[in-house]
Structure formats: C-alpha cells, structure tokens
Amino acid sequence: MLCKKCNSGHYETFNGELAIHFPGLDGLDKPIVWTFPKVAVCLQCGHSEFSVPDRELRVLQEGAAVEGACVLWPPDAAFEIRQFRRKRGQIHRR
Numbered sequence: 001m002l003c004k005k006c007n008s009g010h011y012e013t014f015n016g017e018l019a020i021h022f023p024g025l026d027g028l029d030k031p032i033v034w035t036f037p038k039v040a041v042c043l044q045c046g047h048s049e050f051s052v053p054d055r056e057l058r059v060l061q062e063g064a065a066v067e068g069a070c071v072l073w074p075p076d077a078a079f080e081i082r083q084f085r086r087k088r089g090q091i092h093r094r
Helices: 025-029 054-062 075-082
Strands: 011-015 018-020 032-035 038-042 084-087 090-093
Touching: 032 054
Parallel strands: none
Antiparallel strands: 011 038, 018 032, 084 090
C-alpha cells in the first residue's frame, strides 16, 4: 500500500480507539460516537486512514443514537458545559 500523501510504502496497521464529537456548541446535545477501527498509518509522514462501521456511521448521519452503536450521551455534562460561554477569548460563567 502506498501513502496517498507522500507515496511511501512504509505503512503499518494498528488497533484504534476513537471518540468522534459533533462540532460546535450544538454538538453538546449530540452523542459522542465511539469506534474501534483498524488504522493504517504511514510511518513516514503520519497520514492515517480508517473506516467508520455502518452503525456508528448512521449515528453521524442522523445525529442521534441508533440501536447497537457505541455512543456516549451525557445530557447532564452537556447542560453543565452550556452554562459557560466564550467572551473576548475567555470563559465566563453565565
């Protein structure tokens, strides 16, 4: 396998553990998607590739938990975080 970034053939496959978060403040109300893919890493430049399994991909597409997917949805934690807002580069409590 050749690296798509640097064309090196120095790739290794590793077991991965990845938590995917939805972006922005709206992401606080959406699940954290956990996936455990095989990750192909170019040991020359660090370019990496992996695939998201179908169930977890559906969570990313729909923005909501689906049966059998590995997600973490801490509504209390999201509420606590929303009590803070960014103002002039610093965090202030509302």
